[in-house]
Amino acid sequence: MVEAVKVRNLSVWYGSQKALDSVSLTVPEGSVYAVLGPSGCGKSTLLRAINKLVLLREGARVEGRVEVFGVDVYGDSRADEALARVGMVFQTPNPFPHLSIYDNVAIGPRLRGAAKGRELDELVRYALEKAGLWEEVKGRLRKPASELSGGQQQRLCIARALALKPKLLLMDEPTANLDPLNAAKIEELVRELSREVTVIIVTHDAEQARRLATRGAILFMGRVVAEGPLSRVLSMPYGKLLQALVAAHSPSHTP
Amino acid sequence: MRLHELKRAVLDKLFHAAAASASAALLAVSAHIIAASVVEGLPALLAAGPALFVEPPGLPGGELGGLGPVLAGTLVIVSLSVLMSALIGVPAGILLSEYGGSWLARSAGAALQMISEIPSVVVGLVVFTLLVLPMRTPSALAAAVSLCITALPYVAAQTRESLAAIPLTYREAAFSLGLPRWKAVLMLLVPMNARGVATAVLLGAARSLGETAPVLFTAGAAFTAFYGLTGPSSTLSLLIFYFAPSPYENWRRLAWAAVLLLVALTAALSLAVRRLSRGVRM
DSSP: OOEEEEEEEEEEEETTEEEEEEEEEEEETTSEEEEEOOTTSSHHHHHHHHTTGGGGSTTEEEEEEEEETTEETTTOTTHHHHHTTEEEEOSSOOOOTTSBHHHHHHHHHHHHTSOOHHHHHHHHHHHHHHTTOHHHHGGGTTSBGGGSOHHHHHHHHHHHHHTTOOSEEEEESTTTTSOHHHHHHHHHHHHHHTTTSEEEEEOSOHHHHHHHOSEEEEEETTEEEEEEEHHHHHTOOHHHHHHHHHHHHSGGGOO | OHHHHHHHHHHHHHHHHHHHHHHHHHHHHHHHHHHHHHHHHHHHHHHHGGGGGTSOBOOTTSOOBOOHHHHHHHHHHHHHHHHHHHHHHHHHHHHHHHSTTSHHHHHHHHHHHHHHHSOHHHHHHHHIIIIIHHHTSOOHHHHHHHHHHHHHHHHHHHHHHHHHTSOHHHHHHHHTTOOOHHHIIIIIIHHHTHHHHHHHHHHHHHHHHHOOHHHHTTSOOOOSOOOOTTSOOOOHHHHHHHHTTSSOHHHHHHHHHHHHHHHHHHHHHHHHHHHHHHHOOO
16 A cells, blocks of 8 residues: 555644644545544644645644655655645635636646646646536636636636646645535545545545545544544444543643 | 713713814824915916926026926936835845745844834935945935935835735645745745735835935935936935025925925825725735
8 A cells, every 4th residue: 555645643833732743644545535523623734734834824833754655744855846746725715816717727837837838728728627617717717716606716726736736635624615516516526536636635524524535534632533444433433432532632631 | 870971971072072183183284284285386386387397496586497407316316216125125025024034034124124213314324425425426326325225124014014914825825836935935925916016116115205314415416407327416305405495485486396296296106005005905
């Protein structure tokens, strides 16, 4: 089994507040991995620790090891290279407000020097088709991205990530701000993408996790309380889960 | 109990009255400034006609003349100052906002802070010793340098603030594209904030236009002709400084015409700044 992401003893602090506490988990390549847990349990922080976005936050400090395709992203000199194969989709659709629909998708490969001219046009079309948006926007690629609806904007953000030809896609509650119809569209997309791309999806919806993922983890107060094949994680007996929650919350783990 | 309520109501009214009169005083001051510059400046402006923009000032006590060389000097000095303060201040603002933790940014921040706190007359004196003495003449160049130094902290601070105001979610999106940090900043965050940068540059222009103290020692006071970049020169504010208190009627009228021009230009710039900064929405 090849590992897309391997996290070992990862702790993250925001100032003096501990957001993640010795998290360890393994995401095999070619799977959809769900990270579950209540709000504020550290799901988003975990995702941002994988691609180092967590360092943008004030006072953030990271300890432990994160490997992406075998590269230690906090120590290895090849970290940027490895992270160049990682795309991300956020909870709130956030297309760049100053760019057109086309440029939102093209900007990544263009700035990386990965494609230009006809080749870039092809890549943009490929990404928009993959994201299921091409038919809706092909006639107005030069229009500002802000003209699109929320669901369309989120699919545009997925296209922006796909234009990077990622091997790993991080999704932070991508359907949280969408209506059920658009949410279903995104889920369908994730299922399709998972044939080629490893996906880590953060969600607080166990049903969504069950529909999409094969493996996963439950986080509570910054700690992993269950990890492994999703069927096992989600069918964990109530008593055992409770024990794990109590253990995560026990005084020995709180400063 | 009734007494307590009465006391509260009276205090409330008093506070309202105080706040209202303070704002009325502010309005009165700005209204007076605008009214005075129009009442005194407009007749002079009309009397001079189009010649105002071409002719040199008349001889003391003689004809009115115009502000031609002074306007040329102002244009050259302020443009050069804006150019220089943008070239240094915008990158400095980017450095302060995006690389705030580095020692370079910290020392740049401290330096800008210090410059902004130094009285501008001192800046003028420093440039006098650094440029005017070695060149043996005051010049448009020296004036532009000293104005640039006074405008720099404003340009840098405005650039920094506007970049820092970019919501985290766009910042994260920019940094999630696997780009080197400098590329994400220069090619995504700065263009996203183009209006903020433009606002910063305009703010610097408004600063340069209005400051008088830095050009006192550096521009010279060449009101009658424009001698190029390295020759003595003058600005509108400098002309006001010399002409307004003079005993000559025609010079005082010219000073008022200059006041009107300066107020109009500054108002136009500040209006543009407001327009631009209001347009920034994400």
